[in-house]
Amino acid sequence: MEAAYPIQPELDRTFAALAHPVRRAMLLRLAAGPASPSELGAPFRMSQPAISRHLHVLEEAGLITRERSAQWRPCVLHKDPLLEADSWLMEFRRSWEERLDRLDGYIEHLHETSSDIMQKEREDGREHTNG
Amino acid sequence: MEAAYPIQPELDRTFAALAHPVRRAMLLRLAAGPASPSELGAPFRMSQPAISRHLHVLEEAGLITRERSAQWRPCVLHKDPLLEADSWLMEFRRSWEERLDRLDGYIEHLHETSSDIMQKEREDGREHTNG
DNA sequence: AAGTTATATAACATACTAGTTAATAACAGC
DNA sequence: GCTGTTATTAACTAGTATGTTATATAACTT
The missing domain is CATH 1.20.5 (Single alpha-helices involved in coiled-coils or other helix-helix interfaces)
Incomplete structure (x- = not known):
């Protein structure tokens, strides 16, 4: 059976990603250019794993990709x-x-x-x- | 201590409200004018209390108000x-x-x-x- | 090889989300 | 006042989100 209303899981994930102030701040920072997780996490009083999980949420939403450059994993914004x-x-x-x-x-x-x-x-x- | 990044609970709630397809569909319907909970819930295979809870989320986010007209509680959109x-x-x-x-x-x-x-x-x- | 730095994952606690059924409240009309 | 309709609230369950600390992984440094 077909749904009687639009199902848009990507949009669900996008809006859910935007619903957290830390992730919004990260996105604004990334709008200015790529940054490492430690730089992105610096403004927040929050453990390093918590930062990593927020980045994971952004990645799952397709808002960022994480690349590799030595031990750094620079995050790059995707605005689609x-x-x-x-x-x-x-x-x-x-x-x-x-x-x-x-x-x-x-x-x-x-x-x-x-x-x-x-x-x-x-x-x-x-x-x-x-x- | 002051936060090093913008805390905007209203924005949190707005984006969280938008993160569910049922609530997005409800908002689009309400853009066309006020509607009762039963009309808003009609397109969804979902119990009536579930509909009521979604409307509660929209209300908490300030996106709608619920008025009273006899046993109906017409919902009115607020787009701020x-x-x-x-x-x-x-x-x-x-x-x-x-x-x-x-x-x-x-x-x-x-x-x-x-x-x-x-x-x-x-x-x-x-x-x-x-x- | 050993230590340091950057980041991710595991394991866990707690809180919130989203759905269910059952019970309750408010009203309309006979 | 009873009965049906509309809607909310209560009580519960299952799943997800967000944080923690401890541990693991990967790469650079010396």
């Missing part, structure tokens, strides 16, 4: 997932603005009928209760 | 947190582009010195190891 996140926000904005466009007509409509916005809800709602 | 999320992405993009601007000069620099990008890392790194 962020573009995807941005696309979602743009799609949202588009829907929002479409709605504003429709509002003009809707306000006209209100002048002619009841202003109880839930009336339509009641009429439409019967066909799709969950249980 | 999404604007904040968008701002973060814009800040990121700004840093990214600043970096590209600097790259021109950097490439000049490479022609004069070693191309081992980690050399600088080694020199800078000593003063801030964690542990």
